[in-house]
Amino acid sequence: MKVSRILRIHHEDALQELRRFLSAWWQRIELDGLLAPVELPDHAGTAPQVINCLEDLKFVNPFLPMMQTNSAPMVDAMTRDHPDRRFAAMLRPCEIRALVELRKRNRVHTPASAAGNHQNSPVLIGVDCSGTCTAAEYARQLEQCCESVLSRAALLYGCHDDDLPYPVRMACQMCDMPTPLGADVVIGSLDIAPQGHLLVISSNEKMDADLKLAEVTDGLASEAEVRTREIAAARLSEKRLSLRSELINKRTWQAEDLNSIMAMFARCTLCADCLDECPLYDGELSGMLGVKESHQRTNPLLTELVGVSRWLASCSGCGMCQEICEHGVSLTPIIVTLSHRIQQELNYKPGDPDQRLPWTI
Template identity: 45%
Template sequence: MNVNRILKVQNGDTLSALRQFLAAWWVQNDLDAMLAPVELLENSSIAPQVIEDPAGLAVVNPFAPLMTSNAAGIANRIVQDHSDQRLAILLRPCELRAFVELQKRRPVSSQPDEVVILGVDCIGTFTHSDYLRSLETPRLSGVTADVLRNAAEGGLRPQSFRTACMVCDWPAPWGADVTIGAIGVPSNDFLLVIARDDATDEHLGLKALTDALATEYQVSHRETVVGAVADMRAGMRRTLIEEMQTAYRFNDLGSFLAWFASCSLCGQCLDACPMYHGQFDNLLGKRETQQSGRAALAELVLISRWIASCSGCGMCEEQCESRVPLTLLISALSHRVRSEMHYKCGDPAQPPPWSRH
């Protein structure tokens, strides 16, 4: 059972409260490094970086409404390369879904023991151009505070988030050791620090770093609001896909393929996907293979598994210079494939349907 604790915020400065919590938690748990999104003040951007000194936590900002890459791939490499170190990884929900899917590909014997996964509620992010426009008047701290206020209200205030965020499956982390709860939470007063279970709460010493146990109302209110946001975005996904099917004949194979007619085969969308590991190499002519029915079937199998593991981050569309609506195209495919497989992407308790139990 989850253990929900309160992290009080002083003077309405939510970001400072989180940074101080992370710094104290780092020292208490004797971490070697943490992967987290940090502010790049020289270009007003956000990027995932490995922090090796707790002083570096002063620029951590997981609430900023910008996502320039999916950190799951970086996290997976760090876990593999530094399996003997005490690490922490701070991820958004879609990044965590991708990380969980990547971990499912690893042999059970190689699963890391000294890695703590921190997840943060995410109400949404802007495209990079919209994000920069939002910074023209307020500072980065003001934009972050505005998004946190919207998260507290359950995303009721319209904001021009990326398509992937508007159709997100679930805006809260699945499978994190510790979740930072901000949706449905008055984050100018407090945040929720949610341990996966009693053993995790005790092992990580969260009682000493927080202020009190959350009340039943505070816990249930967040859970209710998270569910409401997910329902709202499921409805938005259905609406947008239906509009695409009507306006662009999305159900017609010819029209579907026409979207890709302007594709330059640059591969940037594939490079941006943490789940992509050469599933299209044959089609792109990057790998020699025997031209046989079995090889073609193997290609289809790999592609279907890749689609089923899509975390919905939308980084593919962000990198597409041809403006192909990849988020909705892939979302429609991935939800159909997962429905047929009865599979939920990013659920750590559910093995892939194609794995051998």
């Protein structure tokens, strides 16, 4: 059973409270490093980095609505290079989904944390996510306000039914899982921060005890406090599901308007940056792109199509493929439409650690 604890926010500063908590927790469990979104110099947003000393926790900021890359593959790299150390990773829900899928595909070498006490298993800390901006939009927003205003706006989301005061990426508008699944610990903020408190939710009692969370939080959360966040998450999820159906059903993305899709791809230079950026892509399109010889197989096209379906079944919906494209190809609606059709067909929820990959026995 999950254990939900409270972190009381003082002076309406949820970020400081989180940093204080991380600092106390780091010392309590003798952490060696933390992969987290870290503020960059010159107001350039955040980027995932591994922090190796306590002092640098003052740069951690998972609330800033910006995401430059899906850091799921970095989790494995961090632990593989230093198998004797104890690490944690703070990820957004779509990054955890990607990590879970990578693990199912045996592309992650460290086992799931299983109570965070495996020397080689990072503790996964998930954070609620109200959505992130494109880099261009983020820069535009910063011309009008500062980082703390943006972080606060992101945290306020869920407290009411209004839209965010800035546009989030299309992938985020369609992301119906804004709360982390498969994390060891979740930092819950929807509908409760920045004025009130944050929730620190561990996946079970053993995890809660092993990670010594009782020693660094302000007591157990009440049922009402837990429920408030759950209601906000369900409301947000429902809103995004309906947005997604609306966007997917737009005539532009239907088969009869193939011309529009072809015209958009006319800008594509086949540079493959989008594929390189995808945490889950593993060469499934290389035969079609002529990178490898596939004509010796019995049924190459069919084999390639099955491979593509398998890749898209695991798509975490992070939208980083579109974010990296310098030629303005709008990949997200196509990827989301295809991946959701495939996931529905297979009755598969990417990122659910309890669900087996659909084509395995």
